[in-house]
Amino acid sequence: MEAHRAAGGVAYISVDAEGALQAAQASDLARASGYVPSPLAGLPVSIKDLFDVAGQVTAAGSRLLADAPPASSDALVVERLRSAGAILLGRTNMSEFAFSGLGLNPHYGTPLTPSAADRIAGGSSSGAAVSVALGMAVAGLGTDTGGSIRIPAAFCSLTGFKPSASRVPMAGTFPLAVSLDSVGALSRSVADCILLDRILTGEQLDTRAAPLAGLRLAVTRDFVLDQLDAGVAAAFERALDLLAQAGACIRWFDFPELHELPRINAAGGLTAAEAWHGHRQWLESDNAQCYDARVAQRIRRGAAISAADYLDIRSERQRLISVAGERLGDADAWLMPTVAVVPPKLADLTEDDGFFATNGLVLRNTSVINFLDGCALSLPCQRGDELPVGLSIAGLQGQDARVLQVSRAIEALLQEHT
Secondary structure, eight states: OHHHHHTTOOSEEEEOHHHHHHHHHHHHHHHHTTOOOSTTTTOEEEEETTBOOTTSOOOTTOSTTTTSOOOSSOOHHHHHHHHTTOEEEEEEOOSGGGOOSSOOOTTTOOOBOTTOTTBBOOSSSHHHHHHHHTTSOSEEEEEOSSSTTHHHHHHTTOEEEEOOGGGSOOTTBOOSOTTTOOEEEEESSHHHHHHHHHHHHSOOOOOOOOOSTTOEEEEOOTTTTTTOOHHHHHHHHHHHHHHHHTTOEEEEOOOGGGGGHHHHTTTOHHHHHHHHHHHHHHHTSGGGGGSOHHHHHHHHGGGGOOHHHHHHHHHHHHHHHHHHHHHHTTOSEEEEESSSSSOOBGGGGSSHHHHHHHHHHHHHHHHHHHHTTOEEEEEEOSOTTSOOOEEEEEEOTTOHHHHHHHHHHHHHHHHHHO
16 A cells, blocks of 8 residues: 555545554454454455544545544444454545546546556546555445446456445435435455445345356347447457356347436436535535536536426436336346446546546446446456456346346356456
8 A cells, every 4th residue: 555655646545554553453352362243354445535434534535625523433334344343444535525437536636547557447436446456455435326336346347336225324424416325345256245235234135146047137229338439349248148158048128218318317417406405505605616626517507406307307217217127027137338438548538528528428327227226236347458347237226136146147257258
């Protein structure tokens, strides 16, 4: 970690070296006495900068809150990690207030993917991903409102799981959009994601690997396969071919209603409306100058969304959730590329037009799952000499166990062949 920071790396905003050392020593003593609370005991975990940690400032990647009073207690998920014996190393970098899928941060620097020195790590949980990809933590605690766990997982060749939002408590977490926010972890394997899910939710799901033969895997060309990079398209097709050869049933289906999402969210959607509700007190004051200008611009769109507009969006959401249930039917999982493109070059994001166009494309596929209130896991599916590509294994609300079962099986297949 120190070498990373000395070389100019910005995965961490702050590091609690003393607290981590004390926790590690306590863990060693507990282990020597025979007390090991979980398989995570004694292992380092990074914490995204929007979770409360007692005694630390929750700045959410912003200068606005950098001088706020320290948190008086841990967020509930942080408390659960402590109880499991995790060693909390420090606070990881992120898109300011989690409002971007690219991970750029003008205040604390922009983390880059270890796969390519000139390409971004993705956001908003950018630092969390880099902390794991570079071996500075075994897992990174993150949030996902429109893809903020799965995008950086895809861009950094990691595994990232966004559970059904209702399963993980948000208490002590700085919100972006309460209707869409969810908490999960980035790690190196499905097994690690399952371990973190058990700790964060307090639930022990049946996550035994599903047999590949006979699996019903739904795939749609509508919307989520538009504008794919050639490398993403090739990796996705290769994964589908491997699954078919292993006996899985690839069922193509039509979901034209997904093309309605740009219209439904044209004014900024639930994210802008709910973010404006939380930030208007600052953006209507002199504090507005503390914001990343691009983040402020996106949040301010929410000011134009009326109560009637907001209720219309919520109604449209419920309609599409019902349609999704009909379209997916008895499928075991819904497959798509996690992100339509490989990690973009940082140099291509300096101008606003390029930034906003790329941000929208990067968020497009992952945000479908948030809007439909589902769950999804991203697995790396590229070959060793290729830029990172993520394969998304998704389900609807409450289908977490089945998504994890299918993900275990697909992970084993991909590792065998890539």
